[in-house]
Structure formats: C-alpha cells, structure tokens
Amino acid sequence: MNRKQKKALKLFLWILALTLAVYIAGPPLYWQLTEGFAAVRRHASPSSCPPCPCDCSLQPLLSLPDELSNNSIIDCMRQDPEVSEEMQKGFLDLLTEEVKLKEAEALEKQRRAEMALLEAKKVASQYQKEADKCNSGMETCEEARERAEETLEDQRKITALWELRARQRGWSPQ
Numbered sequence: 001m002n003r004k005q006k007k008a009l010k011l012f013l014w015i016l017a018l019t020l021a022v023y024i025a026g027p028p029l030y031w032q033l034t035e036g037f038a039a040v041r042r043h044a045s046p047s048s049c050p051p052c053p054c055d056c057s058l059q060p061l062l063s064l065p066d067e068l069s070n071n072s073i074i075d076c077m078r079q080d081p082e083v084s085e086e087m088q089k090g091f092l093d094l095l096t097e098e099v100k101l102k103e104a105e106a107l108e109k110q111r112r113a114e115m116a117l118l119e120a121k122k123v124a125s126q127y128q129k130e131a132d133k134c135n136s137g138m139e140t141c142e143e144a145r146e147r148a149e150e151t152l153e154d155q156r157k158i159t160a161l162w163e164l165r166a167r168q169r170g171w172s173p174q
Contacts, residue, residue, distance in 0.1 A: 001009075
C-alpha cells in the first residue's frame, strides 16, 4: 500500500467512526435537548398558580385520562378545597369504573378459557373413542392372523402327510 492509499483509508475509517458515533448518540442527544428546551420554555412562561409541594399520597394508582395528567393543573386544583373534593370523587369513580372493567374482562377471559377447556375435553374424548376402536380392531385382526397361521400350519402338516402317503404309493412329482 502506498502512502496515498493509507491516508485515504485512515480518512475513510475516521469518517466511518464519526458517522457511527452520530448514528448511535445522535437521537438520544436530540431528545434530551428538545426536552431541555421545552422545560426552559415552561419555566419561562408565567404560571397561573405558584408551585405547590406535591403530596404523593394523593397521586392516582392507575393512569388518569390525558386531560388530568398535567401536574400543574392537578397542583392548582388541590389548592381549591371544592375542586379537590370533586377531583377525589371523580378519581374514585374512575377507579371504581376501571376495577369493574377489569373484573368484567377477567370474567370474560375465564369464560373463554372454560369453553376452550370443555372443547378440548370433547375432542380428547373423541380421540380416545377412536383409539379404543382402533385398538379393538387391531386385537381382532391379530387374533384372526394367529388363527390363520395355526390353520395354515395345520394344512401344511396335512399336505405333507398326504404327499408322504402318495410317494409311498408310487407318486413322483414331475
């Protein structure tokens, strides 16, 4: 390899390494920067209510709808006792409804599983009946084959006896 080819190879490897680094590290950096700028814009805009200390015991256990997921709205509502009480009622209603939906879903899944189990039992019973018929037929065939072998052996003995008698009386096979 001459000197120009070595320089070209090094340049190519540097460009390849830089491209891989941008490809791997670029998207996470992009998203962090956009989130940082969004956070700066949020802090720069005046809020309708001052920041409140969070009371995590009132945070919902299950997911809230999108319109209630904004923490600043929830914090502002907590300062007003009437709104807070309404939110608690709404939250309890949402929880109750979600529990009922989960229960109905679980019951439906259980019903489907029971139906599938019954269907599987029916199919297994049918296969067992077919297998029993097959086994019975095989036993019958095996018994018939054994009887046929015994009859054939008896016939061979009788044939050998008749052939022996015929030879004694002068018969010869041609």
